Amino acid sequence: xxxxxxxxxxxxxxxxxxxxxxxxxxxxxxxxxxxxxxxxxxx
Numbered sequence: 516x517x518x519x520x521x522x523x524x525x526x527x528x529x530x531x532x533x534x535x536x537x538x539x540x541x542x543x544x545x546x547x548x549x550x551x552x553x554x555x556x557x558x
Contacts, residue, residue, distance in 0.1 A: 516551065519551060520551050520552065523544065523547060523551060524548060527544040527545055527548055
């Protein structure tokens, strides 16, 4: 799961730079990353 989080984090940064922080793509990736991080905390 850690590798998945790291890859998603990189993808999120790239989306933020490319589309802006309020773009739907960026927000979607941010929510997806939040969900993964929350699952990791619960484990």
